[in-house]
Amino acid sequence: MILDRYILRLWLGPFMGGLILVMGVLLLGRALKLLGTVSDSGQAWALIAELLVLTMPYFLLLTVPMAFFLSMQNTISALQQNSEMDALRASGISYTRIFRSFFGLVIALWLALTYTSMVLLPQGQLGFNNILTKIYAMKGVITFSPQRFTQGFDGVTVYVDGEDEQGTYHGVILEDHRDGVSVIYTAESARFVMIGNYLELKMQRGVRLEGQADDQRMLTFDDYVVSIPVSDGNWQKRVSSEHVTMMTVVELWQAMNKSGKADAVAEWNRRILLPTTVLVLFFFALPLSITQKRSGKAGSLIAGIALLVVIYNVQLMLHRQVSQGAFPGWTMWASQIAMMWLGIFSWKRAEQGHMPKVFSRVGDWLYWLHQAIQHRVAHRWEKKS
Structure with missing residues (x-):
């Protein structure tokens, strides 16, 4: 001892x-x-x-x-x-x-x-x-943390690799499944702008993928805009089941x-x-x-x-x-x-x-x-x- x-x-x-x-x-x-x-x-x-x-x-x-x-x-x-x-x-x-x-x-x-x-x-x-989420709501703007999946919108998931000093995001992945069909966008860069009760995602130089397997369709673009309605300018409180990193053991x-x-x-x-x-x-x-x-x-x-x-x-x-x-x-x-x-x-x-x-x-x-x-x-x- x-x-x-x-x-x-x-x-x-x-x-x-x-x-x-x-x-x-x-x-x-x-x-x-x-x-x-x-x-x-x-x-x-x-x-x-x-x-x-x-x-x-x-x-x-x-x-x-x-x-x-x-x-x-x-x-x-x-x-x-x-x-x-x-x-x-x-x-x-x-x-x-x-x-x-x-x-x-x-x-x-x-x-x-x-x-x-x-x-x-x-x-x-x-x-x-x-x-x-609370901080973004208090600021009245929406931003995205680099290298994190943001799921604060109903049916939309956003991932960004990084952000430069001008507020432009790089390495952007957006999944839009609001209509029950998964549509995936990948873009070299994008700017996210609040216009009234809408968030506009203005993407540059990317690819739009829709559907699965043999039904999958691909569209390349130089510029593409996706509008997401944000009814009151606030994000909903997140729950553990939204993403695997937040799930409980049982979930x-x-x-x-x-x-x-x-x-x-x-x-x-x-x-x-x-x-x-x-x-x-x-x-x-x-x-x-x-x-x-x-x-x-x-x-x-x-x-x-x-x-x-x-x-x-x-x-x-x-x-x-x-x-x-x-x-x-x-x-x-x-x-x-x-x-x-x-x-x-x-x-x-x-x-x-x-x-x-x-x-x-x-x-x-x-x-x-x-x-x-x-x-x-x-x-x-x-x-x-």
Whole structure:
């Protein structure tokens, strides 16, 4: 128990510091982005604070696994650099026993993150979108958040990739299913203008698709205008069933089983798999840290960051492919299971003292890179002085 408490004390400080730092940076970036949206409101800062609280579940799903993994690496590296690890191993204590306390901790984090992903995340998405709806209504204009599906109109869904300084949207997708037939518009750019009780979508250089399969008709255009009646200038309050990212667990399960839509399948798998990232990273912490003794904490940190980049980019790529129907949903599981198996295998090899050669080679390469950077920095300082 004394060893467990000592290990946890070494881990807790870097974990809390890293979590607060990364969360602070993410929240600051989001606050600056929201400031332009709510700056016209008399309650701007109160609205920003509320919006930031609602985005925290998503940020926690990203930052907690990172902070846990990097702080665990820091703990292992500290034990190695101070030769405490060598003393413990010489006493016949296994790595699994040394880091026994982390096993219970990672299970607790996984359960907490699963609750966050399945319950708090969709609640936050719904609340976030409803507050933005109120803001747009108070401003008397309608705007669209980049890279978000806007469904504030009856029968119309709008997606924009970005907006320039002149207020022109780029990468626009519009789905109009007011008449019971889905009509999809894609345009390079568009401007959305309120004229009385109508919103006019003036699109440039795009394609209009109507119908399905053999009955589908396509029309290319240079300019096209779609008018949408907005009776009182206000958007209706959004409900969770409007989009998969806002659906409750029950609603999402029903949508996935009844319609089998690709976006519902992708969202269901994403919510389950995101929390398991902390389990995957846990098993990689030991093998990536004990092979970096020559390069110290810097080598371990570089290797850890590289792994984080790989894991999160693979997850993002597969989620996009599944949501577009290009890949089946099980591919998201296959990737996560493969990474988990590799992590467990590497931990077992580390326990036996037989790490794969690729880990030692990565360690040597990081050591060389670390030394080269230090040498170059020192050489430049000598020239300046």
